[in-house]
Amino acid sequence: MRRLTLFLISFLTWWLLTWPYDFSSGQMDWQSFALGIFAAGLVSLLFVSIFTKSPHKLFILKRYLWFLYYIPVFFYYCVKANLDVVYRVLHPKMPINPGIVKVRTKLKSESAITALCNSITLTPGTLSVDLTDDGYIYIHWINVTSQDTKKATEEIVTKFEKILERIFE
Amino acid sequence: MSSLIGLILMGIGLLFDLFGCIGLVRLPDVYNRLQAATKCVTLGTCFLLSGVMVSEGVSALSVKALVCMIFILIISPTAAHAIARGAHLSGVKLWEGSVCDKYAEDREGKK
Numbered sequence: 001m002r003r004l005t006l007f008l009i010s011f012l013t014w015w016l017l018t019w020p021y022d023f024s025s026g027q028m029d030w031q032s033f034a035l036g037i038f039a040a041g042l043v044s045l046l047f048v049s050i051f052t053k054s055p056h057k058l059f060i061l062k063r064y065l066w067f068l069y070y071i072p073v074f075f076y077y078c079v080k081a082n083l084d085v086v087y088r089v090l091h092p093k094m095p096i097n098p099g100i101v102k103v104r105t106k107l108k109s110e111s112a113i114t115a116l117c118n119s120i121t122l123t124p125g126t127l128s129v130d131l132t133d134d135g136y137i138y139i140h141w142i143n144v145t146s147q148d149t150k151k152a153t154e155e156i157v158t159k160f161e162k163i164l165e166r167i168f169e
Numbered sequence: 170m171s172s173l174i175g176l177i178l179m180g181i182g183l184l185f186d187l188f189g190c191i192g193l194v195r196l197p198d199v200y201n202r203l204q205a206a207t208k209c210v211t212l213g214t215c216f217l218l219s220g221v222m223v224s225e226g227v228s229a230l231s232v233k234a235l236v237c238m239i240f241i242l243i244i245s246p247t248a249a250h251a252i253a254r255g256a257h258l259s260g261v262k263l264w265e266g267s268v269c270d271k272y273a274e275d276r277e278g279k280k
Contacts, residue, residue, distance in 0.1 A: 016236050019229040082185055082212045085205050089192040098201055098264060114247075121246035122211060127204050128246075129253045140200040140253060 003044045006051045011040035066166045073163065077123040084124045088142065099144040103153040105135050105161060112168035119160045126156055175224025182216030185209045198264040199256045207249040214241055 014036040018029075088096055107113050117128040117137065125142035139156060192205025218238045222231040 013236070016232050019232060078208075078212055081208045082188075085192055085208050086185075086188045089188055089195055089205060094195065096196070096201060098198075100200075100263070117250060118243065118246040121207055121249055122242075125204065127200060127207070127253055128250050129200075129257055140204070142201060142204055 002051055003048050006048055007040050007044040010043045011036055014040055063167050066163060070163045070167060073159075074119060074122075077119075077159075081122060081124040095143075097143045098140065100129060100138055100140050101144060101152045103137050103139055103157050104150075105137060105153075105157055107135075107161060107165060107168070109168055112164055115164055115168060116157070116160055119164070120156060123160075171226065172224045175220040175222075178216050178220030178223060182213045182218075182220060185213030185216060189213060199261050200253055200263065203249045203253055207245055211241060211245045214238075 018032050018036065088094060105113065105116060107116055113131065117131065120126050120128045120137070120139060127140040127142075129138045129140050131137045137157075139152070141152070141156075145151075145155065186209065189205050189209025192209060193202050196202050196205055215238050218234040218241075221234045225231040225234075
């Protein structure tokens with residue numbers, strides 16, 4: 001089951017990258033198609049061990065709807081982060097107040113934590129540095145407002161956690 | 170019309186890339202520089218690629234641009250995370266104006 005899902009995903013990626021089917025003439029590039037099947041098969045044989053442990057979650061539609069909701073939220077924070085960095089960089093005095101703080105997350109599954117860390121890195125003034133097995137993430141914060149774990153968690157993590165919980169858990 | 174919008178998007182992307190590079194030069198230490206580099210360069214490059222998508226319309230090239238965008242959104246923060254962790258583990262100090270370093274404190278405690 002995991003092998004098959006991985007095969008489908010890697011073949012889809014191959015298809016998007018090479019696009020063997022030509023719309024205008026309706027012709028199919030069978031060489032490219034066959035090579036794609038070969039490559040996707042090789043990938044699904046070799047790298048199944050690092051693929052997600054529960055592929056059945058990929059087939060639940062509700063998760064994708066939450067993901068669609070997540071995209072604009074994420075985009076808003078991403079643009080905000082960039083304007084924030086631009087302000088700090090162009091300001092002649094450079095108003096930065098950096099430090100590494102510790103936050104706690106409720107998320108358990110590997111893909112959820114990966115998505116959370118990546119979101120944290122791309123949003124205002126934060127960069128995830130390391131995480132522990134018991135759910136703590138160390139975050140480099142460009143403008144530390146509170147060193148307390150709970151308050152920092154509320155400010156950095158909570159806004160993404162709620163949505164990501166519904167997508168990946 | 171669509172090529173004009175594409176050009177505007179590419180211009181915005183280039184601006185963000187430029188600010189990211191200025192941040193890379195001006196900010197004091199590794200971690201702050203990574204912040205500027207990942208955020209601005211990721212969004213800037215995404216804007217560039219979406220400019221390509223808009224000016225191309227629906228074609229094989231714009232699908233490739235979309236796939237590249239998704240890859241960059243996943244890979245760039247992961248790489249930044251790896252660099253930050255590696256720098257901290259190999260003993261790169263934070264800038265002297267930094268407020269706190271819980272990570273170093275916790276690692277000292279474990280030893």
